[in-house]
Amino acid sequence: MSFGVLENVRKVFANQELGRGAREPLVAIEEASFAFEEGELVSLLGPSGCGKTTLLRIIAGLIPKTAGSVRIRGAEVSEPHPDFGFVFQTPNLMPWRNVLANVLFPMEILRRRDAAAVRRAHDLLGMVGLDGFARARPHQLSGGMQQRVALCRALVHEPALLLMDEPFGALDELTRMEMNDLLLDIRARTGATVVFVTHSISEAVYLADHVLVLSRRPARIAERIRVDLPYPRSAQTRYVPKFTALEHRASRALGVIREAADAAA
Amino acid sequence: MRLRELFGREPLKRTLYPPLGAALVIGGWHLACVEFDIATAVLPKPALVLEAAIKDWELLLDESWVTLKATAYGFLLALVVGIPIAVAITASRTLSLMFYPLLIALQSVPKVALAPILLVWLGVGIESKLAIAWLVAFFPIVVDTAAGLQSTPRELLELARSLRASRWQVFAKVQFPAALPFVVTGSKVAVTLAVIGAVIGEFVGSTAGLGYLLLAATSQINSPLAFAALFALAALGILVYLAVVGVEWLLAPLLPHAAPE
Numbered sequence: 001m002s003f004g005v006l007e008n009v010r011k012v013f014a015n016q017e018l019g020r021g022a023r024e025p026l027v028a029i030e031e032a033s034f035a036f037e038e039g040e041l042v043s044l045l046g047p048s049g050c051g052k053t054t055l056l057r058i059i060a061g062l063i064p065k066t067a068g069s070v071r072i073r074g075a076e077v078s079e080p081h082p083d084f085g086f087v088f089q090t091p092n093l094m095p096w097r098n099v100l101a102n103v104l105f106p107m108e109i110l111r112r113r114d115a116a117a118v119r120r121a122h123d124l125l126g127m128v129g130l131d132g133f134a135r136a137r138p139h140q141l142s143g144g145m146q147q148r149v150a151l152c153r154a155l156v157h158e159p160a161l162l163l164m165d166e167p168f169g170a171l172d173e174l175t176r177m178e179m180n181d182l183l184l185d186i187r188a189r190t191g192a193t194v195v196f197v198t199h200s201i202s203e204a205v206y207l208a209d210h211v212l213v214l215s216r217r218p219a220r221i222a223e224r225i226r227v228d229l230p231y232p233r234s235a236q237t238r239y240v241p242k243f244t245a246l247e248h249r250a251s252r253a254l255g256v257i258r259e260a261a262d263a264a265a
Numbered sequence: 266m267r268l269r270e271l272f273g274r275e276p277l278k279r280t281l282y283p284p285l286g287a288a289l290v291i292g293g294w295h296l297a298c299v300e301f302d303i304a305t306a307v308l309p310k311p312a313l314v315l316e317a318a319i320k321d322w323e324l325l326l327d328e329s330w331v332t333l334k335a336t337a338y339g340f341l342l343a344l345v346v347g348i349p350i351a352v353a354i355t356a357s358r359t360l361s362l363m364f365y366p367l368l369i370a371l372q373s374v375p376k377v378a379l380a381p382i383l384l385v386w387l388g389v390g391i392e393s394k395l396a397i398a399w400l401v402a403f404f405p406i407v408v409d410t411a412a413g414l415q416s417t418p419r420e421l422l423e424l425a426r427s428l429r430a431s432r433w434q435v436f437a438k439v440q441f442p443a444a445l446p447f448v449v450t451g452s453k454v455a456v457t458l459a460v461i462g463a464v465i466g467e468f469v470g471s472t473a474g475l476g477y478l479l480l481a482a483t484s485q486i487n488s489p490l491a492f493a494a495l496f497a498l499a500a501l502g503i504l505v506y507l508a509v510v511g512v513e514w515l516l517a518p519l520l521p522h523a524a525p526e
Contacts, residue, residue: 062423062426062427080428084427088420088423088424090420092418092420092424094421094439096445105438108434109425109428109429109434109438157428
C-alpha cells in the first residue's frame with residue numbers, strides 16, 4: 001500500500017464573503033485523488049489561489065476536509081500529527097529565540113529536548129551551512145538563511161513526512177536554486193517523504209519524482225507527470241532536453257502555453 | 266558593549282547637551298524672577314528652591330518614600346492583576362464579551378472622581394493611594410497585554426498546532442513571549458500614571474507623601490518648598506520609569522530586538 005493516499009478530497013469553505021455582503025460557499029478543491037510512496041518527493045504545482053496550499057493543509061491535518069479521505073501510512077488524518085514537519089511560506093521564526101532555540105522548538109513541544117536533540121539540531125544546522133549561527137537572532141539573518149533555519153526546525157523531530165508550502169517563493173532566483181539543491185541533499189540524507197507546494201514550474205520539475213498539476217479553482221488534479229530524471233540533480237539538469245520537455249508538459253497542463261501551442265499547430 | 270548601545274554614537278554630546286539645556290532653562294527662570302521682580306510666593310528663584318531642598322532634604326526624602334511606596338505597590342499590583350485579566354479575556358470569548366465593555370466603561374470614568382469614594386472606603390492611609398495608583402496603572406497594562414496576546418502571528422500559532430502543543434505550551438512558549446514587548450510598553454505608560462494616581466490620592470486626603478507636602482507648603486505660602494516637592498515628584502517619576510527601563514534591559518535577551526533605545 002502506498003505511503004500516502006488521498007481519495008476524493010473535497011473542500012468547501014462555507015459562507016465566504018464575496019463583497020457587497022453576499023455570502024456563498026466557496027469550492028476550493030473540487031476533487032483530488034492521488035497516492036505517493038515512501039521517500040518520494042511530490043510537487044503540487046498550480047496557479048496562485050488555486051487551492052494547493054489548502055490541499056497541503058488538509059494533508060497536514062491543520063484544516064478539516066469537507067469530504068473524502070487522507071491516509072498516511074494507512075491512518076486517516078483528521079488532526080495534526082507530530083510525525084509531520086511543516087515548512088511555511090515565511091520562515092516564521094520566533095524573534096525572541098536564537099537560531100538553535102528556534103530549531104529545538106518542536107522538541108520542546110514534544111518534550112524530547114535532550115542532549116541528542118541538541119546534537120541533531122547542530123547537525124542539521126551544519127547540513128544547511130549555518131554552523132556558526134546557532135546563537136544568532138533571526139533578525140540578524142537574511143531571508144534565505146531564515147528559511148534554512150525553518151527547514152531545520154521542520155526536520156529536527158525526524159518527521160516521516162515533510163510538508164512544504166511554497167517555502168522558497170519569497171527568495172530571489174539564485175537563492176531559490178541553492179535552496180532547491182539543499183533540499184534534495186537533505187532528502188537524500190534523511191530519506192524523508194516530501195510534499196512540496198509551488199507555483200514555479202521549473203522548481204516543481206527540478207525537485208520532484210512526480211509533479212501533480214492542479215487546475216484553477218476549484219482545484220482538481222489536471223495532470224500527473226512522472227519526472228524520470230536521475231538524482232542527484234544539478235544545474236546541468238535544468239538544460240537537458242528532457243527537463244525542458246517536462247516543463248513544457250507542465251506548462252501545457254497549467255494552460256499557460258495553450259495559445260502558443262495552438263499557434264504552432 | 267551594551268553600554269555603548271545605550272549611549273550610542275557621540276557619547277560626549279549625549280551626556281553634555283541635556284544638562285546644558287536644563288541649565289539654560291534654569292538660567293532663564295532666574296533672570297525672569299530678577300527682571301520682572303516676581304514675588305517669591307508666586308515664583309521663587311531657583312536658588313531659593315535649591316536652598317529649601319537642601320534645608321528640608323530629610324522631609325522631602327521621607328515624603329518621597331511614602332509616595333514611592335504607594336506608586337510601586339499600586340503598579341506592581343496592577344501587573345499582578347492586569348496580566349491574568351488580559352490572559353483571561355484573550356483566552357475566552359465569553360469573558361471578553363462580558364467584561365471588556367465594562368473595562369472600557371471603567372476607563373472612561375475619571376479616576377479623580379473615584380478618589381473621594383476610595384478614600385471613604387480605605388481611609389487616609391497608604392491603602393487609598395495604592396488603590397488609585399493601581400486603578401490608573403491597571404488599564405494600560407490590561408489593554409497592551411491583551412493587544413500583545415492577540416497579535417501573536419497566526420503562523421506561529423499554526424506551527425504550535427501542527428505539533429499538537431497543549432494550550433499551556435501555546436501560551437507559555439508562543440503567546441506570552443510574543444506579547445512581552447507589549448507588556449513592557451504598557452508598563453512604561455502605567456508606571457508614570459501610577460505616580461499621578463498616588464499624588465491624586467494624596468491631594469484628596471492624606472497625612473503624608475509628596476502630594477500632601479505640596480498642598481501643605483502652598484497653604485503656608487512656602488513656595489520654595491512647594492517647588493522643591495514638585496522637583497522631587499518629577500525625580501520620582503523619572504526614577505520609576507527608569508526602573509521599568511532597567512527591567513526591560515534585563516529582559517532584552519527575551520525581547521525581539523535587543524537594542525534598548
